[in-house]
Amino acid sequence: AQKITQTQPGMFVQEKEAVTLDCTYDTSDPSYGLFWYKQPSSGEMIFLIYQGSYDQQNATEGRYSLNFQKARKSANLVISASQLGDSAMYFCAMREGNVNTGKLIFGQGTTLQVKP
Amino acid sequence: EPEVTQTPSHQVTQMGQEVILRCVPISNHLYFYWYRQILGQKVEFLVSFYNNEISEKSEIFDDQFSVERPDGSNFTLKIRSTKLEDSAMYFCASSERGSYNEQFFGPGTRLTVL
Numbered sequence: 066a067q068k069i070t071q072t073q074p075g076m077f078v079q080e081k082e083a084v085t086l087d088c089t090y091d092t093s094d095p096s097y098g099l100f101w102y103k104q105p106s107s108g109e110m111i112f113l114i115y116q117g118s119y120d121q122q123n124a125t126e127g128r129y130s131l132n133f134q135k136a137r138k139s140a141n142l143v144i145s146a147s148q149l150g151d152s153a154m155y156f157c158a159m160r161e162g163n164v165n166t167g168k169l170i171f172g173q174g175t176t177l178q179v180k181p
Numbered sequence: 182e183p184e185v186t187q188t189p190s191h192q193v194t195q196m197g198q199e200v201i202l203r204c205v206p207i208s209n210h211l212y213f214y215w216y217r218q219i220l221g222q223k224v225e226f227l228v229s230f231y232n233n234e235i236s237e238k239s240e241i242f243d244d245q246f247s248v249e250r251p252d253g254s255n256f257t258l259k260i261r262s263t264k265l266e267d268s269a270m271y272f273c274a275s276s277e278r279g280s281y282n283e284q285f286f287g288p289g290t291r292l293t294v295l
Contacts, residue, residue: 100283109288110224110272111286112285112286158224167278168237169214169226169274171224
């Protein structure tokens with residue numbers, strides 16, 4: 066079974082509008098973390114935002130916010146006021162509770178294209 | 182701002198040859214990782230390293246792979262006898278602590294096996 070599922074292979078958004086990228090996860094571990102990374106065409110992986118399973122509030126970082134719905138096991142990324150530079154591949158990832166490894170399990174990614 | 186660096190950015194090798202990919206993690210980080218991404222696919226975990234030993238490895242990380250931290254700064258991934266299917270982008274990452282911090286990724290090494 067997939068641990069991280071991103072059901073949108075590709076998304077379009079108009080510049081300056083908001084967009085939501087979906088991510089659902091599967092774990093039985095009560096302690097976990099959820100991450101979003103951006104991968105532009107140049108290939109590097111850029112950390113965007115983190116949500117811990119015990120965090121009471123949804124994480125926010127500038128124009129990025131994470132809509133964390135624990136009961137639904139979803140961790141959608143919301144990008145507000147999209148910019149042309151937001152065009153990239155976006156990966157959702159999960160870290161399960163083992164302290165000494167912290168390995169990330171990634172989803173398949175969503176390609177976002179921002180239209181002018 | 183401190184960053185993870187990787188060399189080389191691109192490595193081309195013949196099948197069967199050994200390659201060493203190098204990484205310099207962020208200096209105060211204690212946890213180190215290698216991931217790979219085959220073109221157009223998702224990022225896959227290879228190995229994690231803490232306290233000078235492997236803490237976890239994936240099924241991909243077979244006997245052909247090894248990691249080393251030869252000095253206080255470098256973290257290397259060696260592939261002893263490369264196969265065509267090893268062609269991928271290899272990312273090094275580091276974090277200050279294992280679970281509760283974001284992992285910072287290097288820019289990657291694109292490995293092409295001919």
